[in-house]
Structure formats: C-alpha cells, structure tokens
Amino acid sequence: MSGRRYHSPRRAEAAAATRQSILDAAKELFATHGYVATTVTRIAAAARVGTNTVYSSIGGKPQILIDLVTAGVEDPVADRTLARIAAADDARDIVVYAVEGVRRDSEKHADVIEILLDAASVDAHAAEVLRLAQERFRDALRATADRLAALGALREGLDAADATDVLWYYLGLSSWRVLVRENGWDWDTAERWLRNRTVAALLTG
Incomplete structure (x- = not known):
C-alpha cells in the first residue's frame, strides 16, 4: 500500500x-x-x-497579523515597480515610478497599514511585525537610491544612504497616513505633492 x-x-x-x-x-x-x-x-x-x-x-493573533501584512509586503506591485526603476535611465522617471508604486501599494493596503501602525504602539508582537515590514520597505527604497546614485543624479552632498533616508521621510508609511488620513487629502493630491518634494530633495537641476 x-x-x-x-x-x-x-x-x-x-x-x-x-x-x-x-x-x-x-x-x-x-x-x-x-x-x-x-x-x-x-x-x-x-x-x-x-x-x-x-x-x-x-x-493566534500575531500570526494572523503577520499574514495580513505579508500580503502587502509581497504584493507584485513592488516587484514591478523595482523592475521599472532598474530599467530606467532618467532620474526623474525613477522618482515618479517609485512614488507611484508606493502610492498604489499604500492605497491598496491602507487598512492593514493602519491596523499595524496602531497595534505596534501597544503590542510587542505587532511592533516586531512593523519593524520587519519597515526593513523590507527600506530595502526597496535603497534599491531606488542606488539606481539614482549610479546615474550620478543625486544632489551634491547626498549619497545612496542619505537618499534612502530622504525617500523614507517622504514615502514611508507615516507620510501617507498623515496626508491622507489626518489631513484629509485625496490620494492623487498626496502623490503629486510627495513626488514634487522628493524630486526637489534628491535630484540635481
């Protein structure tokens, strides 16, 4: 048998x-x-x-939260965005692709992001899930910064590490939450504002 x-x-x-x-x-x-x-x-x-x-x-609840967050972290939008960035030669296009991709992912998973940010402030398990999610997010932003640095497009005095911090400041989880949820902006307005500020903060010319 x-x-x-x-x-x-x-x-x-x-x-x-x-x-x-x-x-x-x-x-x-x-x-x-x-x-x-x-x-x-x-x-x-x-x-x-x-x-x-x-x-x-x-x-239990920690694993349920992990599974909910994983769906966002592993969304194919992120891979497609990074592929577009890797293939692009124009620095402004790269920033546009990055902001657009982060916006799409953030909007699609806004409810889970809100859950995670709120939970992390009061629960140690959730805080660890947030830390890991942020680590993955920063890795993706570092790939964008590396591409801009390789093209010699960063403003004077900025290196890839600095550019990653700038991208995190403008495109991190909290930025969209403040503009859309707290300030009441629509997603298109938030994307446009963040794109313009990111370009100005990172690129020469």
Missing part, C-alpha cells in the same frame, strides 16, 4: 477559503475594534468557524 498522502483539490480549496474568511474577519475586526481588543474567539465567530479552526488554519 502506498505511503503517499492523498491530496484532495476540493479539500485544499475549502481550507484556503476558510483561511481567507478568517483573515477577512480579523482584518475587519482589527480595523473596527483594534488589535488588542479583538480576541481569537471573536474572529472565529465572525468567520463562522470554531476557535480551534482559527489556530489550526493560521495560528
């Missing part, structure tokens, strides 16, 4: 659907009631599954 495990496509699809329902329920509850106040039991009830199913499908 074969020792190989039987794989059922239907079972796999059902498991994936259950997992997504849990993530969707958790995201809505985190956004509405806060990460700390939301319990796994409440997530299970909203997803219409048992509490044990939440743990067996994903895990």
Whole structure:
C-alpha cells in the first residue's frame, strides 16, 4: 500500500477559503475594534468557524497579523515597480515610478497599514511585525537610491544612504497616513505633492 498522502483539490480549496474568511474577519475586526481588543474567539465567530479552526488554519493573533501584512509586503506591485526603476535611465522617471508604486501599494493596503501602525504602539508582537515590514520597505527604497546614485543624479552632498533616508521621510508609511488620513487629502493630491518634494530633495537641476 502506498505511503503517499492523498491530496484532495476540493479539500485544499475549502481550507484556503476558510483561511481567507478568517483573515477577512480579523482584518475587519482589527480595523473596527483594534488589535488588542479583538480576541481569537471573536474572529472565529465572525468567520463562522470554531476557535480551534482559527489556530489550526493560521495560528493566534500575531500570526494572523503577520499574514495580513505579508500580503502587502509581497504584493507584485513592488516587484514591478523595482523592475521599472532598474530599467530606467532618467532620474526623474525613477522618482515618479517609485512614488507611484508606493502610492498604489499604500492605497491598496491602507487598512492593514493602519491596523499595524496602531497595534505596534501597544503590542510587542505587532511592533516586531512593523519593524520587519519597515526593513523590507527600506530595502526597496535603497534599491531606488542606488539606481539614482549610479546615474550620478543625486544632489551634491547626498549619497545612496542619505537618499534612502530622504525617500523614507517622504514615502514611508507615516507620510501617507498623515496626508491622507489626518489631513484629509485625496490620494492623487498626496502623490503629486510627495513626488514634487522628493524630486526637489534628491535630484540635481
């Protein structure tokens, strides 16, 4: 008798659907009631599954938050943006592509970013998830800064490390939150303003 495990496509699809329902329920509850106040039991009830199913499908709240954030970190928008930047020879185009890509990713995942920033201020697990997400984000911005430096396009006195800091200042998670959520700007206005300020801060001429 074969020792190989039987794989059922239907079972796999059902498991994936259950997992997504849990993530969707958790995201809505985190956004509405806060990460700390939301319990796994409440997530299970909203997803219409048992509490044990939440743990067996994903895990506890820290892992649920990680999975929600991972969807944003690994969004293909980031890879496509970096590919455009790597292929570009015009410095202003590179900044335009960077700002546009960060805007698209930030807007698409704005609810999860808000959850993460709020949770990180009160929960150690969430703070670590935020640190890792920011590290990945800064790596991507460093690739943009390196490309600008390689083209000799940076303002006098700036190197790639300085340019990375400037990009983080203008395009980091908090920048979009302040402009869109706190100031009430629309995303197009925020993108245009950040693009113009980033160009002015980084590029010669």
